[in-house]
Amino acid sequence: MCERKCVLPNGVTGVCGNYVNTSGVLYHRGYGRLSAIESRPIEIKPLYHYWPGSTALTYSNYGCNFYCPWCQNDHLSFVKPSGSEEYIPPEKLVELAVLKGDEGLSASFNEPLTNLDYVVDATEIAVKHGLYSMMVTNMYFTVKSLKTVLDAGVDGFSADIKGCPQMKRALVGVDHEVVFRNARIALDHGAHVEIVYLVVTNTNDFKECYEWIISKHLDYLGLEAPLHVNRYHPAHRWREPPTPISKLLEIREYALQQGLKYVYVGNTWNPDYESTKCPRCGKTLIYRSGYRVLDFKLDSSSGRYKCPRCGEVIPIKGRYVEKHFY
Numbered sequence: 001m002c003e004r005k006c007v008l009p010n011g012v013t014g015v016c017g018n019y020v021n022t023s024g025v026l027y028h029r030g031y032g033r034l035s036a037i038e039s040r041p042i043e044i045k046p047l048y049h050y051w052p053g054s055t056a057l058t059y060s061n062y063g064c065n066f067y068c069p070w071c072q073n074d075h076l077s078f079v080k081p082s083g084s085e086e087y088i089p090p091e092k093l094v095e096l097a098v099l100k101g102d103e104g105l106s107a108s109f110n111e112p113l114t115n116l117d118y119v120v121d122a123t124e125i126a127v128k129h130g131l132y133s134m135m136v137t138n139m140y141f142t143v144k145s146l147k148t149v150l151d152a153g154v155d156g157f158s159a160d161i162k163g164c165p166q167m168k169r170a171l172v173g174v175d176h177e178v179v180f181r182n183a184r185i186a187l188d189h190g191a192h193v194e195i196v197y198l199v200v201t202n203t204n205d206f207k208e209c210y211e212w213i214i215s216k217h218l219d220y221l222g223l224e225a226p227l228h229v230n231r232y233h234p235a236h237r238w239r240e241p242p243t244p245i246s247k248l249l250e251i252r253e254y255a256l257q258q259g260l261k262y263v264y265v266g267n268t269w270n271p272d273y274e275s276t277k278c279p280r281c282g283k284t285l286i287y288r289s290g291y292r293v294l295d296f297k298l299d300s301s302s303g304r305y306k307c308p309r310c311g312e313v314i315p316i317k318g319r320y321v322e323k324h325f326y
C-alpha cells in the first residue's frame, strides 16, 4: 500500500499493524475496524478549495505508517488493530453519511493508507450515491495504490508534507519528495490537492527546510495549488513550544514572494489568515472563521467561480454548500 514497502515473512505484521502474512495469505486485519465516525466541515481537513461549506462523514481506523513524535491523534495512530474492534461495513458508512446529510466521506484522523482497501470499497459505494470521497493523508502511497484510489473515485487530498531531507531530529529517512510526486499524479488525474505544512518548532521550521518545501510545491504543483502553513502545538512526545506566529508569517511571506497564489495560515484562529482573497485584486472572496465559511462572495453565473470585482477565475472543485452550524 505505501512506500515503506514492508516485506512480510510468514506470521509477520507490517509496520502499521494492519497487514499480516498468515501462511502465505495476506490479511487486512484492520479492515473496517473503525475508531471514529463523525460529521465534520471540509474546512477542518483543511480543504479550502473543495466543496466549500460542505460536511464530510469522517472515519478512521487504527495504526500508521509513520511515527511523527508530535502526533495529535496518537490514541489512534499508535494503536494497532487486534481485529476484534467494532466492524462497520462500507455500505453502512455510506448509509450513515446520507442519513446525516453529509456531502461526502473523509478518511482521516489516523493514516488512511493503512485502511486503503476499505477506503476504495467505501468510495465506490459513495460515488454511486452522489457523494464525494477525500483523504487526509501523508501521501506516502505507492504509485499503484494511488492509482487504485483515484480510479475508485477519491478526488480530494489534504496532503501533509512532514518536512524535508535536511531534517535531523525526526522522520529521518523518509522520502519527502514522494508527497509532491503523488500530488502531481493526483492533479493529473483530475483530483484536487492542497498541501498542509505543519511547522514544528526547532524541527522542520528552518529556512533551508521551508525553501525546499516551497520549491518542490512550485516544481510539481505550480502556483495555484493551495498551501496551508499550520501552527504546531506540543503533543505526544514532542515538547518544543508552539510555533511562533512570526515564523508562520515569515513562511507565508516567502511563499507569496515565490508566486504561490493561495497561502493560508492555520491553527491561529485569525479570519484574516483563513480567508480566500483574490490573487489579482485582493478582494476577500470566502470569509472563514474557526474553519467555517461565514461569507461566500464568488460569482458562479458563468459556470466557473470568479471574483465578482475583477473576474479572476478561482480554482474550486465541487460546489459551495451553505450550511448553518450555529
Ligand code: SF4
Residues within 6 Å of the ligand: 001, 002, 003, 004, 005, 006, 013, 014, 015, 016, 017, 018, 019, 064, 065, 113, 114
Ligand atoms: S501500508 Fe502498512 S504494511 Fe503496507 S507497506 Fe505501509 S506500513 Fe507496511
